[in-house]
Amino acid sequence: MDIANFEFNALHLPSPIEEIFDDCWNSKGIQVFVKRDDLIHPIISGNKWRKLKNYLQTFSFNTHSGLLSFGGAFSNHLYALAFAGHSLGIPTVGIIRGEELTTGSNVYLSQMNDWGMQLHFISRMDYRSKPIPPEYEKYAVISEGGFGELAILGMEDLVSELPVCDLIYTAIGTGATAIGLAKYTKNSVVGVLTLNNRAEIEEHSIPINLEIEDAYVFGKYAKQNNELDLFCAEFHQQHGIPIEPIYTGRMFYALIEHIKNGHIAPNTKLVAIHTGGVK
Template identity: 50%
Template sequence: MDIATFENSFLNLPSPLEEIYGPLWQDQQIRLFLKRDDLIHQTVSGNKWRKLKEYIQIAQDNPKKGIISFGGAYSNHLYALAYVCHQLKIPSIGIVRGDELNESSNPYLKQIHQWGMKLHFLDRKAYQKKEVHSIDNMNDYWVIPEGGYSNFGISGIREIVLEIENKISSDYIISAVGTGTTVIGLAKYSSSNIVGILCLNNKIEIQNHLQDLSLDLPNLILKEDYVQGKYAKSNPALDAFCENFKAQHQIAIEPTYTGKMMLGVYDLLKKKYFPTGSTLICIHTGGVK
């Protein structure tokens, strides 16, 4: 199966652009839209397919032994990659952070394993250095960095920008920030102001990425006030916000990424950060958990 057939058969593309309403922004004559990448697919949800697509195309056009990538015990990235490789019959290996884990440690690792991805578990020090001694020659595989961060992943984000531009003119595009792949891609390919809501304390890492890639993106604004402690850690206030958002708009958001992003957007709206009359596009980056 080729990429086009997979997209046409399995994925909901282009993803919907849905306007949501509330006095907090309507009183400022601001329009607020959600780019519903969470509806692309139940498993390959959100920005995961955007960041994987070019790698999958390369792996099909220039076959090697398979694809290797990295992630934690609950990695949405590995989960999506395992599913895609299963459907396209591409051998895959997942390098997982935590040598205390195994294929049955949680339902996500179990499902990844059932889809055929071979899992290798590293202690945290080796994982940080990406020292994988259990694989003889990684050059025999296509290697996707953790979270899909790379020029290929960044390039894949261009499709989000094109889909938005085909529908509406925006003043601000807002996204949660993990590895930075999505916001860097948005800022590279869009002329709108790009606001990245950091979901972990990695602003310096994102700035280093920009330097490594020789990218000067004056339209990229990083906000680090909404991390809420540590990565993937929630709290009662954030959980309540996500629940209230779902009740009000009938759209589920999770506290790791999109919940933190929308919490940040609401706070910025309360502070009247966005000029009156602005059009905001918030990227719902999905995630199965």
């Protein structure tokens, strides 16, 4: 699929990079830059474009009828896939966890339906085995959350857009972004887990320059936490950069703790990837 026009006309690439300031790190000579991948596009924002790009680019009607993937009722990944399919004329299917749901259950599902994604709601039990309905066997399958070799490859572009630095921070969900960053950079990468999936992440081949931080899950995936909500609101107010608590909030919280507790050495120049997620 020729995606060059779409990439050139609809997306803000390379995404901007901004330095942010605070006494807490300025006093140690630490520089913090934010790679604003959240500004790539209002919908295919953050790491969604980086992860999906190669699936879209290599898609061909000669071999497949469309793209199929999996996710929960609020999946950023499926939402981005639905929009990308709609924009590029690629049929899409979303297998959604939760048989009790309908296309009207939330605004994201109804929007995905309007963009033409075919939504299939299945029980949580069935979802575990990631079944592909027989009518979609000619669809190319993208794993849950977009994880895969093509997603990892998408981080090569991201690395090429980064300034010279010592350290890179990113949030980890499936691990594609962190693994890809570490694969294509020579710098150290710190990936902050947002769910308790260290064991699953470590089943992949993990580059030696990737450090996995698991102390900032705040209980479990997406669990609401007042301290984290307040942190995100204050971060937005101080730096003018919106973040959300599920991914980027946990990542920036960990980063700032790492500065305070000396885990990050004085005079380090670091880049935090804003992987989007602020819908």
